[in-house]
Amino acid sequence: MSSEKGSKNIMITNRRATHDYAFLSELEAGIVLTGTEIKSIREGYANLTDAYCIFDHGELYVKNMNISEYANGSYYNHEAKRNRKLLLRRNELRKLERKLKEKGTSIIPYKLYINERGFAKLLIALAVGKKSYDKREAIKERDVKRDIDKVMKAYKNK
Numbered sequence: 001m002s003s004e005k006g007s008k009n010i011m012i013t014n015r016r017a018t019h020d021y022a023f024l025s026e027l028e029a030g031i032v033l034t035g036t037e038i039k040s041i042r043e044g045y046a047n048l049t050d051a052y053c054i055f056d057h058g059e060l061y062v063k064n065m066n067i068s069e070y071a072n073g074s075y076y077n078h079e080a081k082r083n084r085k086l087l088l089r090r091n092e093l094r095k096l097e098r099k100l101k102e103k104g105t106s107i108i109p110y111k112l113y114i115n116e117r118g119f120a121k122l123l124i125a126l127a128v129g130k131k132s133y134d135k136r137e138a139i140k141e142r143d144v145k146r147d148i149d150k151v152m153k154a155y156k157n158k
Contacts, residue, residue, distance in 0.1 A: 010041060012112040014048035019135060021108055021127035027096070030087035031062070031112075031122045036070035036078045041120055043071075046112055053086065053107035053124060055097055060086040062109050062122065086122060096126065104128050 033041070040046065045068035053062050061083045069077045088096070099105055111123040130138070 010044060010112075010114045012041070012044065012046045012048060014051070014108070014110050016049055017108050017110050017125070017127070019138070020130060021106070021125070022130055022134070023108075023110075023125040023127050024099075024105070026110065026123055026125045027088065027092060029060070029122050029124055031120050032085040032087065033067075033120055034078045036073040036076060037067050037084075038120055039073075040067050040070045040078075041112065042114065048109050048112060051109045053109060055093075055100065056083075058093065058097075060088060060093060060096065060107070062086055062124075065109060065112075086124070099126055 047066040047068075049066075051062055051065040053060055055061075063083050064081055065084060066081050067078070069080055096107060100107060106127050106129065108125050108127045109122050110125045113121055113123070115121050
C-alpha cells in the first residue's frame with residue numbers, strides 16, 4: 001500500500017533570494033491555503049520571486065506570492081496574488097517581529113514544498129540585503145570553486 005501524497009517531490013525555490021540577501025536564520029512555516037491553491041502547488045504552478053513577508057496585527061503574512069489559478073477550477077478558483085497567512089508558534093512570531101525592527105532586516109520566503117504528510121510548507125529566512133560588492137564577491141567565489149572542481153575532476157580522470 002503506497003501513498004500518492006509523498007511520491008511526487010514538489011520544491012519551488014526563490015533562487016534570486018540567495019543572490020540578493022544574506023540569510024541570518026531560517027524557519028519552516030505552515031501556510032493557510034484554499035483547495036485550488038494546494039492543487040496548483042502540487043502541479044508546480046507557484047512563484048516566489050517577488051514575495052516578501054509582513055506582520056499585520058501580530059500575524060505573519062506572505063505577500064506577492066503568485067500561485068496560478070487551478071486549470072480545472074470553477075468559480076471557486078482562488079486569487080493568484082492574495083495575502084496568505086503563515087503558521088508559526090507565538091514565541092517564533094515574537095522573536096521574528098523583534099528582529100524585523102532592526103534596520104535592514106527582512107523576512108524572505110525561500111522555498112515552498114510539500115512535506116511527507118502532504119502539507120504545504122514555506123521555508124522563510126530572516127535576511128539582510130547584500131550590497132553590490134558583496135554580490136560580486138559571491139559570484140567570484142562561486143566561479144573559483146567551479147574552476148577548482150573542473151581541475152580536480154580532470155586530474156582524477158587521468
